[in-house]
Amino acid sequence: MARTSLLDDNLSSQACADCPIRHRAVCARCEQHELDRLEAIKYYRSYEAGQTVIWSGDRMDFVASVVTGIATLTQTMEDGRRQMVGLLLPSDFVGRPGRLTAAYDVTATTDVVMCCFRKKPFEELMARTPSISQRLLEMTLDELDAAREWMLLLGRKTAREKIASLIAIIGRRDAALSLRSAGNDLTFDLPLTREAMADYLGLTLETVSRQISALRKDGVILLEGKRHVTIPDFDRLLEEAGDDSDGGLLA
Amino acid sequence: MARTSLLDDNLSSQACADCPIRHRAVCARCEQHELDRLEAIKYYRSYEAGQTVIWSGDRMDFVASVVTGIATLTQTMEDGRRQMVGLLLPSDFVGRPGRLTAAYDVTATTDVVMCCFRKKPFEELMARTPSISQRLLEMTLDELDAAREWMLLLGRKTAREKIASLIAIIGRRDAALSLRSAGNDLTFDLPLTREAMADYLGLTLETVSRQISALRKDGVILLEGKRHVTIPDFDRLLEEAGDDSDGGLLA
DNA sequence: CGAAATCCTTGATATAGATCAAACCGATGG
DNA sequence: CCATCGGTTTGATCTATATCAAGGATTTCG
Numbered sequence: 001m002a003r004t005s006l007l008d009d010n011l012s013s014q015a016c017a018d019c020p021i022r023h024r025a026v027c028a029r030c031e032q033h034e035l036d037r038l039e040a041i042k043y044y045r046s047y048e049a050g051q052t053v054i055w056s057g058d059r060m061d062f063v064a065s066v067v068t069g070i071a072t073l074t075q076t077m078e079d080g081r082r083q084m085v086g087l088l089l090p091s092d093f094v095g096r097p098g099r100l101t102a103a104y105d106v107t108a109t110t111d112v113v114m115c116c117f118r119k120k121p122f123e124e125l126m127a128r129t130p131s132i133s134q135r136l137l138e139m140t141l142d143e144l145d146a147a148r149e150w151m152l153l154l155g156r157k158t159a160r161e162k163i164a165s166l167i168a169i170i171g172r173r174d175a176a177l178s179l180r181s182a183g184n185d186l187t188f189d190l191p192l193t194r195e196a197m198a199d200y201l202g203l204t205l206e207t208v209s210r211q212i213s214a215l216r217k218d219g220v221i222l223l224e225g226k227r228h229v230t231i232p233d234f235d236r237l238l239e240e241a242g243d244d245s246d247g248g249l250l251a
Numbered sequence: 252m253a254r255t256s257l258l259d260d261n262l263s264s265q266a267c268a269d270c271p272i273r274h275r276a277v278c279a280r281c282e283q284h285e286l287d288r289l290e291a292i293k294y295y296r297s298y299e300a301g302q303t304v305i306w307s308g309d310r311m312d313f314v315a316s317v318v319t320g321i322a323t324l325t326q327t328m329e330d331g332r333r334q335m336v337g338l339l340l341p342s343d344f345v346g347r348p349g350r351l352t353a354a355y356d357v358t359a360t361t362d363v364v365m366c367c368f369r370k371k372p373f374e375e376l377m378a379r380t381p382s383i384s385q386r387l388l389e390m391t392l393d394e395l396d397a398a399r400e401w402m403l404l405l406g407r408k409t410a411r412e413k414i415a416s417l418i419a420i421i422g423r424r425d426a427a428l429s430l431r432s433a434g435n436d437l438t439f440d441l442p443l444t445r446e447a448m449a450d451y452l453g454l455t456l457e458t459v460s461r462q463i464s465a466l467r468k469d470g471v472i473l474l475e476g477k478r479h480v481t482i483p484d485f486d487r488l489l490e491e492a493g494d495d496s497d498g499g500l501l502a
Numbered sequence: 503c504g505a506a507a508t509c510c511t512t513g514a515t516a517t518a519g520a521t522c523a524a525a526c527c528g529a530t531g532g
Numbered sequence: 533c534c535a536t537c538g539g540t541t542t543g544a545t546c547t548a549t550a551t552c553a554a555g556g557a558t559t560t561c562g
Contacts, residue, residue: 075403077493083406085399096392103396130381137388141347144391145354147398148336152326154405155334155453159549194510202406204550209511226510226557242328410519445540458519460541477527477540 041121047071047108053094060102062116063095069112070191073104074199084199085147089173093139097123110191154202157242162201163211164240167221171231187230215240292372298322298359304345311353313367314346320363321442324355325450335450336398340424344390348374361442405453408493413452414462415491418472422482438481466491 044067047053053071054060066088073086085104088094094106097119126132153165167190174188190197194212198205216223220240222230231237295318298304304322305311317339324337324345336355339345345357348370377383404416418441425439441448445463449456467474471491473481482488 073399075399077403077407078495079493081407083403085402098389098392104399126385130384133381133384133388134377137384137391138349140388140391140395141349144395144398147395147402148324148326148355151336151398151402151405152328152334154402156328156332193508205510206512206551207549210549213511242330244329444538455520456540457521457542461519464541 041125042115042117045114045116047112047114049108049110049112051108053106053108053112053114054102056102056105058102059100060095061119063093063097063119063122064114064116066090066092066094067113067115070109071112071114072107072109072196072199074107075104082199083202084196086143087200090177093136095119097126097136109196159201159203159207159211160214160240161242162203163197163208163215164220164237165243166197166201167215167229167231168234168237168241168243171229171234171237185230185232186234187228190227190229292376293366293368296365296367298363298365300359300361300363302359304357304359304363304365305353307353307356309353310351311346312370314344314348314370314373315365315367317341317343317345318364318366320359320361322357322359322363322365323447323450324357326355333450334453335447337394338451341428344387346370348377348387360447410452410454410458410462411465411491412493413454414448414459414466415471415488416494417448417452418466418480418482419485419488419492419494422480422485422488436481436483437485438479441478441480 045064047069049069056075068090071088071094072084073088074082074084076082088106094114096103126136153162157165170190170192171186171188175186192200194205194208197203198208201208203211212221212223215221219232220237222232224230296315298320300320307326319341322339322345323335324339325333325335327333339357345365347354377387404413408416421441422437422439426437443451445456445459448454449459452459463472463474466472470483471488473483475481
């Protein structure tokens, strides 16, 4: 719960990290975003890995944007079964304008810094500034598409396909962030424990572990330690994932 | 593919059926919607039960709102595995501003009438009329919540819970449409074949059939014929569905 | 340094749901 | 009236994944 006040300069490596609006690439519209007004109502907050940002049902009087780190949205049934329903990377938006309480548990998977906005003034700003609604609409539509892809995975893919899909998704987002374009030999760290992956994929952690081992044995992925992955052939991975090969990065 | 031009009067039983913006209840904001301009660019189109409205990947130069009937959004893998990712009831919105091609197969499950808007002028109208973006954002956020609920179902619920959940969802939406409030003894028709339910739930049609039989045998639902359901005790059904009992109608 | 805690892997077994197969039911049409 | 067809039910069997169980690797902490 440590509250940290960061200088904006610390964040400048992240394009537009200081506004809650995500941009696909370089920010071409910043001038529209009335940063002055945003300045007045925003604050930064940091969370340690493993810390819960907010519990489902809790009062949530802010919206936020992830600046650094990775957070998850999960739903839990009374008997403890858990399903991840959102994976939040830097620049992703958290919270829903017009809702009083959190609908999901939000958890910091790694150390996380969030840029928060008190909800009331943010909503007033939204009402005055159409470009915010419009941008938020685009982002929400992207998330809806991702959710639907995820539904196909949950409903119809085998355990092996699920694992391959997740690794592809993480690899792709990672590649996008680090500007390494379609170059081969993608390498990155899995930011999730086996259990979190299981919650993402609707599997048990044992099955996750077994399938990762199987993909390694079959040469689809290379593993250094338990978390560091390199993909020798991304198309092969996509095949294993059962995906249409289009790539799907851009809507 | 028959193109039908309906008089608006035919649709008046549906609140705001003639605009693409869904309202939760009675339309309190119609005056904001610039119906005059919408008038100029809209047209109606009807589809027969079973007909495909549009195939994934096809060029889609309109957006639309379901006026009557039920349509589905499905994703298909190369080997034919299918997952439903959207169930469209009257007043639901179809299509994505800013996208050229359809991302999913859209199929009419019953006879369907849609109110269509050519995309280009609709987008121009959106740009000029903030309330449309704002309303669309609200609707999309609702859909995202529904998708996340659906993800929990797909990833973690048992077959019996999935069936109970689906029946509860349909019953609830049906009750909402027909103004029958929380009155007991909810009765309605399942608008989906067993196969479509299977595609919704990530099951096979045989499992769907078996679990429906089981729920009938256990008195959770009553069946008349193959489609007509009555729910003697909605809370019991929700219990079977593994849901938090809150109801969840309003965000 | 040793103990405890996480996280992960692997094995043995159980089971929910898939698959394969057959037959039923109600509607439609010749 | 019978044949056909789409949708459905039910049975027998198979299998992918869950569950139960044990142990290995790292890190954390006293």
